[in-house]
Amino acid sequence: MSHLYFNNAFSRRPLDESLKAMTPFLQTEFESPLTESEGSEKVRQVIRQARTSVAEMIFAKPSEIFFVSSGTEANNWALKGAVRRGKKNHIVISAVEHFSVYQTAEYLHREGTALSIVPVNREGIVDVDAVAEAITTTTVLVTVQCASDEIGVIQNFPAISDLKMRFPDVLFHTDAIQFACYEELDVSRNPFDLVSLSSNAIYGPTGIGALYVREGTRLMPLLHGGMQEEGMRPGLQSTGLIAGFGAAAEVNQKSRKEWKSKVGALQQTLIDDLRLLGLTLTGSISCRLVDNVHIIADVDGEAMLTLLTEQGVRTSSGSTCYQYAQKESHVLKAMGVGAEQARGSLLFTLDKDHTKEDIDTLVGHVDEALGHLRRLKP
Amino acid sequence: MRKQISVHSILDTFGLLCPMPIIKTAARFKEMKRGEVLKVLSDDPGIKEDMPAWCITSGNELLGIDEIDGEFHAYVKKLR
Numbered sequence: 001m002s003h004l005y006f007n008n009a010f011s012r013r014p015l016d017e018s019l020k021a022m023t024p025f026l027q028t029e030f031e032s033p034l035t036e037s038e039g040s041e042k043v044r045q046v047i048r049q050a051r052t053s054v055a056e057m058i059f060a061k062p063s064e065i066f067f068v069s070s071g072t073e074a075n076n077w078a079l080k081g082a083v084r085r086g087k088k089n090h091i092v093i094s095a096v097e098h099f100s101v102y103q104t105a106e107y108l109h110r111e112g113t114a115l116s117i118v119p120v121n122r123e124g125i126v127d128v129d130a131v132a133e134a135i136t137t138t139t140v141l142v143t144v145q146c147a148s149d150e151i152g153v154i155q156n157f158p159a160i161s162d163l164k165m166r167f168p169d170v171l172f173h174t175d176a177i178q179f180a181c182y183e184e185l186d187v188s189r190n191p192f193d194l195v196s197l198s199s200n201a202i203y204g205p206t207g208i209g210a211l212y213v214r215e216g217t218r219l220m221p222l223l224h225g226g227m228q229e230e231g232m233r234p235g236l237q238s239t240g241l242i243a244g245f246g247a248a249a250e251v252n253q254k255s256r257k258e259w260k261s262k263v264g265a266l267q268q269t270l271i272d273d274l275r276l277l278g279l280t281l282t283g284s285i286s287c288r289l290v291d292n293v294h295i296i297a298d299v300d301g302e303a304m305l306t307l308l309t310e311q312g313v314r315t316s317s318g319s320t321c322y323q324y325a326q327k328e329s330h331v332l333k334a335m336g337v338g339a340e341q342a343r344g345s346l347l348f349t350l351d352k353d354h355t356k357e358d359i360d361t362l363v364g365h366v367d368e369a370l371g372h373l374r375r376l377k378p
Numbered sequence: 379m380r381k382q383i384s385v386h387s388i389l390d391t392f393g394l395l396c397p398m399p400i401i402k403t404a405a406r407f408k409e410m411k412r413g414e415v416l417k418v419l420s421d422d423p424g425i426k427e428d429m430p431a432w433c434i435t436s437g438n439e440l441l442g443i444d445e446i447d448g449e450f451h452a453y454v455k456k457l458r
Contacts, residue, residue, distance in 0.1 A: 081393075085392075085393075216390070218390065218392045218393065219393060220392075220393040221393050221394070224395050225395075227398065227401060230398075230402075231394045231395075231398035231401075231402075232393070232394070
């Protein structure tokens with residue numbers, strides 16, 4: 001049975017351009033970039049080019065891009081690297097951050113870092129004034145995502161980054177992992193000090209991400225013992241993955257607008273069709289990623305998932321971590337969604353290659369599953 | 379504090395352990411002219427041993443290392 005894949009917030013199929021760029025470095029071009037040979041020079045050139053492509057995607061300098069193993073590592077590094085600078089010991093996060101920010105902040109809090117969690121409104125949007133009010137003289141870092149992986153809500157990140165002008169001694173970080181695929185982030189206009197990026201989230205290979213570190217920003221490395229990435233992220237680089245990331249970044253810059261327009265139209269169709277089935281969108285409609293359709297159904301989300309999976313639809317009930325733990329999402333909780341209501345969560349994330357027919361087929365399966373479960377309700 | 383030293387370039391190696399501050403110093407020296415002074419900032423005490431040793435082997439001059447609030451400020455003059 002062929003399947004319909006709507007789990008793109010979790011993993012995307014890498015671009016052919018990425019796979020092509022990667023292949024030589026997984027086969028014959030395996031030399032270390034730190035040695036002196038023709039092969040090493042070739043590896044260095046590819047890493048340089050990829051660094052430039054990733055930098056250009058967010059209007060940064062290549063020297064401000066550090067390759068890491070994932071977006072999760074980038075988020076961990078931003079938070080831990082800032083706190084370990086010492087002297088100041090307070091961080092501010094939003095209540096709807098990805099687990100890799102949220103739990104890292106909780107971990108640091110358990111180790112003694114003061115933590116402020118800024119609430120969101122029912123649409124999932126962070127109040128910028130509340131972020132400013134949370135900042136104290138001991139604050140080392142503020143982190144608010146550009147957009148949520150779970151509910152797709154885009155934050156007012158330009159206003160948050162502008163707080164840097166008022167609080168120049170505080171580091172401002174943003175998780176732009178989901179945002180960067182269809183939207184533009186310009187660090188020359190939005191003065192974040194730190195930005196997390198992921199290759200797979202822009203259709204590159206998994207296992208590679210990047211942290212943008214603005215020139216002059218002091219950040220402690222997570223790892224020690226090597227010269228790679230200027231000593232800031234030691235460990236032999238995976239040239240293949242970096243090449244694939246760079247290729248995805250190049251394609252992203254050329255195709256982002258076209259993808260956004262196409263996926264946005266499909267998203268609107270899906271939202272309209274689901275509304276006809278009595279399902280409404282979670283969070284803001286106007287401030288939203290074009291690929292995210294998160295709904296809360298009036299039936300059990302896990303039961304819906306089972307029925308949809310039987311029909312070949314790959315989707316989820318929200319955050320993977322919570323899905324496995326069968327626990328209420330901290331994001332939905334922060335938006336005032338009750339635990340019982342949250343059990344009806346379903347997340348469809350669209351792909352740039354989806355078609356109107358794919359959406360129609362999905363809606364047909366949702367209609368059928370929903371009807372079945374509604375009939376079973378007491 | 380060596381206020382009298384005229385510094386031409388500053389290299390911040392905060393967070394990096396030796397030999398990275400030395401490696402970065404050598405790289406920065408390639409962009410500098412003979413006679414110019416580089417101020418190297420580091421929080422690794424290893425710089426107190428590594429920088430004098432590197433200056434001897436590379437033929438450059440260490441003008442001094444200050445310790446300020448747990449940070450080391452090394453002043454190195456490019457001679458070669």
